[in-house]
Amino acid sequence: xxxxxxxxxxxxxxxxxxxxxxxxxxxxxxxxxxxxxxxxxxxxxxxxxxxxxxxxxxxxxxxxxxxxxxxxxxxxxxxxxxxxxxxxxxxxxxxxxxxxxxxxxxxxxxxxxxxxxxxxxxxxxxxxxxxxxxxxxxxxxxxxxxxxxxxxxxxxxxxxxxxxxxxxxxxxxxxxxxxxxxxxxxxxxxxxxxxxxxxxxxxxxxxxxxxxxxxxxxxxxxxxxxxxxxxxxxxxxxxxxxxxxxxxxxxxxxxxxxxxxxxxxxxxxxxxxxxxxxxxxxxxxxxxxxxxxxxxxxxxxxxxxxxxxxxxxxxxxxxxxxxxxxxxxxxxxxxxxxxxxxxxxxxxxxxxxxxxxxxxxxxxxxxxxxxxxxxxxxxxxxxxxxxxxxxxxxxxxxxxxxxxxxxxxxxxxxxxxxxxxxxxxxx
Numbered sequence: 001x002x003x004x005x006x007x008x009x010x011x012x013x014x015x016x017x018x019x020x021x022x023x024x025x026x027x028x029x030x031x032x033x034x035x036x037x038x039x040x041x042x043x044x045x046x047x048x049x050x051x052x053x054x055x056x057x058x059x060x061x062x063x064x065x066x067x068x069x070x071x072x073x074x075x076x077x078x079x080x081x082x083x084x085x086x087x088x089x090x091x092x093x094x095x096x097x098x099x100x101x102x103x104x105x106x107x108x109x110x111x112x113x114x115x116x117x118x119x120x121x122x123x124x125x126x127x128x129x130x131x132x133x134x135x136x137x138x139x140x141x142x143x144x145x146x147x148x149x150x151x152x153x154x155x156x157x158x159x160x161x162x163x164x165x166x167x168x169x170x171x172x173x174x175x176x177x178x179x180x181x182x183x184x185x186x187x188x189x190x191x192x193x194x195x196x197x198x199x200x201x202x203x204x205x206x207x208x209x210x211x212x213x214x215x216x217x218x219x220x221x222x223x224x225x226x227x228x229x230x231x232x233x234x235x236x237x238x239x240x241x242x243x244x245x246x247x248x249x250x251x252x253x254x255x256x257x258x259x260x261x262x263x264x265x266x267x268x269x270x271x272x273x274x275x276x277x278x279x280x281x282x283x284x285x286x287x288x289x290x291x292x293x294x295x296x297x298x299x300x301x302x303x304x305x306x307x308x309x310x311x312x313x314x315x316x317x318x319x320x321x322x323x324x325x326x327x328x329x330x331x332x333x334x335x336x337x338x339x340x341x342x343x344x345x346x347x348x349x350x351x352x353x354x355x356x357x358x359x360x361x362x363x364x365x366x367x368x369x370x371x372x373x374x375x376x377x378x379x380x381x382x383x384x385x386x387x388x389x390x391x392x393x394x395x396x397x398x399x400x401x402x403x404x405x406x407x408x409x410x411x412x413x414x415x416x417x418x419x420x421x422x423x424x425x426x427x
Contacts, residue, residue, distance in 0.1 A: 366379075
């Protein structure tokens with residue numbers, strides 16, 4: 001694996017393994033017999049090829065995270081400097097906070113050999129590999145190791161992608177190709193990885209919007225009525241929204257809407273009862289705390305029904321389900337006609353500032369909530385700019401209740417008719 005330039009003893013890429021046999025993580029060093037075996041494993045094609053598609057984003061991320069851990073990708077992945085303050089980001093988990101320039105500057109430390117390089121130094125138009133001699137100069141050995149690691153990552157990525165995905169990635173090869181003076185081209189692994197991850201990660205704004213839409217529209221039929229899987233996905237989306245700097249209100253509403261799409265009568269009755277308690281409760285709790293408690297209760301109920309082998313589509317929903325749902329809708333419509341100030345504390349109707357912290361919550365003044373002669377604005381748990389989203393969620397919440405009643409009532413009538421018929425036959 002020795003590669004020498006035409007100048008003789010100067011090493012541009014690989015060198016004598018004796019000085020780096022213990023330096024690369026897991027001894028992935030092609031300059032020694034044992035290291036070469038592991039290096040070949042670290043650059044070989046995996047059992048399954050990867051297709052760069054948005055729908056497979058999680059699988060792709062998991063595959064490369066596994067490679068990073070198994071083959072010591074280390075700082076080539078997890079320490080991309082993004083500012084003069086030496087703030088770093090991880091390509092696999094924070095790709096959207098990294099730019100192409102950031103990874104190319106990291107690559108410059110690997111491939112360039114200019115003295116006095118600092119992060120703020122502008123990138124060159126052409127990417128030329130600097131000639132180093134790590135065998136003779138100990139100070140150049142860290143850079144030699146970075147090159148070895150970079151090529152190892154690049155080869156693993158190239159071997160992992162299917163034909164179409166690799167072709168697509170190679171359209172951007174000018175962004176990760178570094179050329180030796182003798183014309184030999186090397187691909188920078190960090191840049192290739194970032195380009196791959198950026199293809200499956202939308203911008204932060206679009207990403208948050210997509211997550212919110214997916215969360216709001218989640219229903220049990222999409223998960224074959226597996227409550228555990230539904231709750232896991234919704235919680236993952238909710239967590240990612242905040243991880244990306246977003247805010248999401250009415251999460252508890254979203255959970256109830258999704259759970260009400262179940263087709264099991266016993267489970268629906270439980271959900272409706274819990275929702276009724278929640279809507280009429282006077283106990284103040286944050287949306288995060290309420291939703292967390294709800295997920296635990298719902299999952300316990302779901303597991304109990306599963307264990308008792310009662311989790312199946314209910315052909316004839318009980319009267320209780322319909323009566324509870326009808327009561328909920330009636331309550332909603334009645335509230336519309338009644339005093340809008342009912343149950344609203346006086347302090348929520350008097351503006352003292354753009355927001356206040358009270359009862360363990362942050363309340364924002366929203367001028368869009370109005371009731372003629374009663375209040376002109378209200379302290380609420382959503383920001384004013386999120387009013388339209390809150391209003392739509394509320395509309396969807398009510399609509400789902402009504403649709404559910406309409407879906408269940410015919411079945412109830414069938415059950416009632418069937419019961420009456422059976423009673424007549426007995427006589």
